[in-house]
Amino acid sequence: MLEHATPTNKPEDAHASITITPVGGAVSPHTMKVACSNCNLRELCMPLGLSSAELDKIDDVVASRRKVKRGGTLFRNGEKFTSLYAIRTGFFKTCVASEDGRDQVTGFQMAGEVMGLDGIVHDHHTCDAVALEDAEVCVMPFDRIEELSREVNALQRHVHKIMSREIVRENGVMLLLGSMRAEERLAAFLLNLVQRLHARGFSQSELVLRMTREEIGSYLGLKLETVSRTFSKFVEDGIVEVKQRHVRILNTDALKDILNPKVCN
Amino acid sequence: MLEHATPTNKPEDAHASITITPVGGAVSPHTMKVACSNCNLRELCMPLGLSSAELDKIDDVVASRRKVKRGGTLFRNGEKFTSLYAIRTGFFKTCVASEDGRDQVTGFQMAGEVMGLDGIVHDHHTCDAVALEDAEVCVMPFDRIEELSREVNALQRHVHKIMSREIVRENGVMLLLGSMRAEERLAAFLLNLVQRLHARGFSQSELVLRMTREEIGSYLGLKLETVSRTFSKFVEDGIVEVKQRHVRILNTDALKDILNPKVCN
DNA sequence: CGGGACGTTGACGGTCGTCAAAATTAGTGG
């Protein structure tokens, strides 16, 4: 069945109002209009309910765009911090390394999400951001963000919320890493991914993983073999169909039950 | 030996310039001067290099103080978010809970550290902050912080750094939870605690744990028995002395070696 | 078509969780 499935990670018709294809497709990159005010991702990465005067100001936070090829890095641990980055297209992972070479994926980021917050404290980045597929980001110089957020209250509040959201997200990952078993971790991972994709107009039940089993494992605190085995177990149980990186969720409730085991009376 | 040790977690003479005993001890709590400008913790929770005009403004971010008894909560998951809190005295843990009752300690906070950042995104707190000993905090209403940080650039930058620091800290915990073994986790935990205590004028080698083995375990993603066993192993190896919650580090380098195993040629 | 990256599966072992009991300490009320 899965082999004849329509390509996933394409917006469903029901959500066609939110598309993530670049605007002004045929325009030369050099003359491409760089503006949040008419960006179809605005509701994801910018505050709502702005006056048109404020919208004009907001446009100034994006200085330029930058393309990153699959496998390329947006920034690296140790590099000077200058900007935050909003993803327009593509998919990233962020990872930290310990001194002895251990590596840990700290998150996967998709369109509309912001990267680079780690660099603010020490004026240098403390993790790597690697594109898992060809990507394009909006470059937002941080001093410009700070300047503008002094004038536009909604932007100030928005910046604070984005940082707080990241803190809360990481709290959730700590809960996962600290107290869940392999099946629970993978179930939580799939549900989280599919939920975020759905918010962007993709299917609730079908997704294409942009990362390897090893990267999933690193994120979840598991070895790649365990990730693979757990996928196989889900398939046996009829909860998902898996064909390489194509995953179809057959029974969302069963996935949620793994996370929240039903109490037996 | 340990039983005759001088009480720990008291500032060393060499660092007497930084004390964390409350100023104006005998003053009635109701008339107690609430001001950052003459707080001896300022260098920990406020920006440096302010003009005196700016300092006067900064004093306004602290609306009041609040005492929390041991075991009491400063805020709880679900409560409305209004303020950030800077710890003046005492020791806290923050913890998140999953729907099925699982509990995860996400951090331990001490004097000069700021709590409550999790509440900004949704205007409600998403974790509990529990005092592990009698504590006092400065209450900083967040709308006042936002207002002032529009006027005082250094405060704006400071707020951003505090949030970024928390993100980076949590990245480190994710690395720990995702890729370290029990001994490495406990070693990292002890080194981190003692380093933060040292920055506050306490001993580099001696500390009093304010939390139970179970709370340490929850933070480190281990069961309390494993924490206890790992402590015992460190004692056998002559790396630390442990008497209940009193810990003396006998060999800091050995602890660091556990984290960063030496490469054998 | 061939090489390399990626994924799957099996066998086995180690680390850590579980359960249980005992020791030590802390807290409470008389």
Place this chain on the structure above:
DNA sequence: CCACTAATTTTGACGACCGTCAACGTCCCG
């Protein structure tokens, strides 16, 4: 101040879960 109970900690025995190592299969790309 002491007796008593509750809470915390330690230690042991055992087993489950997941990591390790290895072999094989699959897919992708030039």
